Amino acid sequence: MTADARPAAPPSEAFRLRASNYSLLTLRLLSARPEEVLPALGDQFRRAPGFLRFAPIAIGLDDLDGQEVDFAALVSGLRKLEILPIGVVGGPQTLRAAAAGAGLPTLRSAGQKETEIEAPAPVAAPPAAPEEAPRPAAARTLLVEQNVRAGQRIYAQGADLIVMGTVNAGAEVLADGHIHIYGTLRGRAVAGANEDPEARIFVQNFDPELVAIAGFYAVREGLQNASIGRTVAVRLEGEQLRFEPLG
């Protein structure tokens, strides 16, 4: 079984504009000086090769107390590290204007700030802050023992995610690695959130609003009924999501 992960636009149209939300890593600058930031980043790369390679990132300016930044130097340094800055977030207007001059537009965050994301209290590990050492995907596992309820969002950053309960409609679970759900998936599950096409989703009782792997998604409408209500493994094959019944 397959579902069209990204339906192509009919040929008569040259383009379509759509509002979309993307999950981005933010590089929060704690120093205004590229000559400090760049070597520190380079160090982390050697420890986790390929993690951020060609990754689009936003540059966070909130922690700089308005100190001036040489954005041109920062951008060219980041590009050499194969990190692609696409804009800035936060910070004072003057700093954002300087960034815009260097080709970095201001991004507005679509929803809540990271710190406001609701997670059930007993979940021990809060999402690791992006400035921590990047880890290869699935180095760890985040275990959620209860149901994930409407309005809740759980992100297993750099990790696999195991949900022992149900993910209800209106709830969202994300993992950079694989996702295992031992109850029913009625909400959304996004695996390989850091663009890992090898990530998979395993669901005891499959009834989702949306599933995605490495950015390729299928909404409920595009799913074939055959897999609904069954135990299913989802993986990415090329650009197609495949749904295979288990057991």
Added chain:
Amino acid sequence: MAQVIVVTSGKGGVGKTTSSAAIATGLAQRGKKTVVIDFDVGLRNLDLIMGVERRVVFDIVNVIQGEAKLQQALVKDKRVDGLAILPASQTRDKDALTREGVATIIEELSKDFDYILCDSPAGIEKGALLALYFADQAIVVTNPEVSSVRDSDRILGVLQSKSKRAEEKKEPVKQHLLLTRYDPARVERGEMLKLDDVLEILAIPLLGVIPESESVLKASNSGNPVIMDSDSTAGQAYSDAVGRFLGDDRPHRFLEAPKKPGLFGRLFGGGRAA
């Protein structure tokens, strides 16, 4: 120590205030000293449904702002011993309620009462968060329809993460499902969710199912909580729920539509004259 119980739902108009009034009255009828607090500042409904609106002098905001003593603001029920109401203000805005102010009130009430019921406003914003913050137990009021169930699910998540118990990593808030306005005939026609479907999604213990009943509206118009109308199905269902809450073992009733008379019933049932 008193038990603090929040009556909450997320979605508006599902029967929180009706249920708060009925359950508070039922607990007091069973000899438990009970106070019910109206957290719906700006709307103030509970005192109407409890039939005490003509005796309200001060309200919770007056107490928090030091303009009245708690004892002055409490309205004692004249029908049932040991039942009191702390009304909401109709004129102040919602920001007049502070967490510290509510904490002080709850602490003081804890000395005199067994149960403190908090009738939450709708939504998942400030007022609703404050109403559930101090809860030991939560009665989640849900109607058998998709949007109400979804909102109840949200509120359950909020109880898990934003209550005082959650913040202090104590034993979680004890959760009860109260399914109200249940209309078995409409459920059978597929117009409303079945009890089992709601239970499967929300996955919390069932305190009771309150049937849709005209007596609820009559009760609120007359200011007598519907639990006092022991002839009505809704009143009986609320009594059952209170009993279960206190540990009684009572089977659930009113889950099936009353059987329509069959052909014989219609032919010989002493119906209308032709």
